[in-house]
Amino acid sequence: MNCEELIRYLSDYIDNNLNEDLRADAEEHLRTCHNCHVVLDTTRKTILMYKGSLKEPIPAPRREALFDRLLKAISDREDCPPEGM
Ligand SMILES: [Zn+2]
Numbered sequence: 001m002n003c004e005e006l007i008r009y010l011s012d013y014i015d016n017n018l019n020e021d022l023r024a025d026a027e028e029h030l031r032t033c034h035n036c037h038v039v040l041d042t043t044r045k046t047i048l049m050y051k052g053s054l055k056e057p058i059p060a061p062r063r064e065a066l067f068d069r070l071l072k073a074i075s076d077r078e079d080c081p082p083e084g085m
Helices: 003-014 020-032 034-054 060-079
Strands: none
Touching (some): 003 060
């Protein structure tokens, strides 16, 4: 699994909607990729914040916008590799 796939599955990962294989792949990627680990942490907090304030799941379009932003952030990062890589 690469970063882009991880981001695609991230929403389902957070919601525990992935099957065992995908979940294992995602967890393995998260163990080895600091960037995605940070993205997961941020996304989970954002989703929990929404859930906490709205008491209902994030509407799909809003989620898509959120993940679109995250994907863009990841691809921007690739143009400018983080230090130490
Ligand atoms: Zn990654």
